[in-house]
């Protein structure tokens with residue numbers, strides 16, 4: 055057998071689909087899994103009759119690959135990655151390349167890149183988004199590491215990734231852990247949009263008693279608009295249409311209202327806090343998942359803390375896609391992207407990643423979970439102004455915000471009066487209101503800090519640093 059082009063470690067669903075994708079694109083492959091029975095099952099099943107071969111151990115695996123070896127690891131983030139690196143590295147030779155395609159914490163990737171480069175191997179931390187279908191058909195890929203390492207995998211990943219009108223959904227992201235940093239922020243935006251759509255669903259359901267199909271119709275209308283056409287709206291429509299085969303009720307109503315998470319949303323918020331990036335909509339989505347998970351406490355509290363009666367308020371005509379509600383969803387999605395992009399910009403400065411914002415928007419246009427038509431507008435906004443401080447001040451976004459803000463305010467006000475939690479929409483309204491307010495009340499915060507802690511303050515009418523004895 056001639057040596058294979060590509061190696062894959064970890065035959066989970068993502069791993070299986072990615073290797074099938076590579077093979078379909080002309081890259082013969084060798085696969086290794088910790089348990090060989092899994093490898094055998096795959097080779098006799100989905101991998102049968104293809105240019106995919108198995109290996110029983112890592113030495114055998116490495117020996118079956120052409121040089122420089124390109125090895126994608128699709129295994130659980132954390133210590134499992136370090137342990138595979140340690141086990142495989144004695145068999146590797148100079149120039150061979152390991153790719154971590156999981157959701158690793160970007161600082162871990164940073165460490166691994168410098169460790170492996172110092173041993174003359176390459177290491178790429180590559181965020182991959184698209185779920186299992188995307189992995190098979192073409193995901194969005196976010197590879198970070200040295201440029202030379204990227205060049206060694208460029209032909210492979212540009213064929214495997216999703217394709218949009220202006221190219222493949224993969225680009226060299228930057229050095230070190232930048233690929234995983236960008237994937238983490240991608241997931242933070244994903245958390246926010248999922249929560250925003252869930253808030254819209256909650257409002258429709260609780261205020262109007264619409265059925266799953268009726269709500270799905272609204273989502274279907276939204277998915278035809280430039281502002282909301284996206285994969286997440288598309289799957290929300292699909293989820294709302296599904297019936298429980300046991301009794302024909304909407305299946306979504308049978309699902310326990312506790313949302314899980316695997317860590318990337320939390321890391322997005324932690325990075326934002328460290329970098330001083332305001333991400334209230336994303337943070338609200340994370341908190342919403344956390345509060346959802348304390349179901350027992352919520353059920354008890356429901357009996358103790360009274361909720362005001364629901365006072366119906368206008369979401370707009372369902373036949374026209376509930377325009378008032380849609381405005382609120384649109385602005386909350388704008389805010390999610392704006393906050394994520396701002397976090398990327400600040401991270402890029404802090405870690406010297408030199409992120410190219412239009413390219414990131416471009417590779418998110420296809421394959422990934424947050425793909426949306428809006429990303430073309432985001433790409434254009436950053437093309438026009440590469441150092442744009444906030445997406446919402448781009449002329450197109452600003453005019454949309456101005457048109458839709460009163461709808462968001464009325465929906466949030468309605469939710470507040472009726473006791474319906476709308477964490478992402480409420481945070482978005484506060485975010486926009488704060489961002490557009492030239493004078494905030496933090497002058498008083500500064501006065502208090504100076505009063506009790508002599509922290510000093512600046513003045514608006516003259517230069518300098520001041521301190522006052524506030525209490526005689």
Ligand code: 3PG
Pocket residue numbers: 157241244314315316317318319423
């Ligand atoms: C992933 O990358 O696995 C998901 O897109 C996000 O996962 P989570 O919602 O379980 O954190």
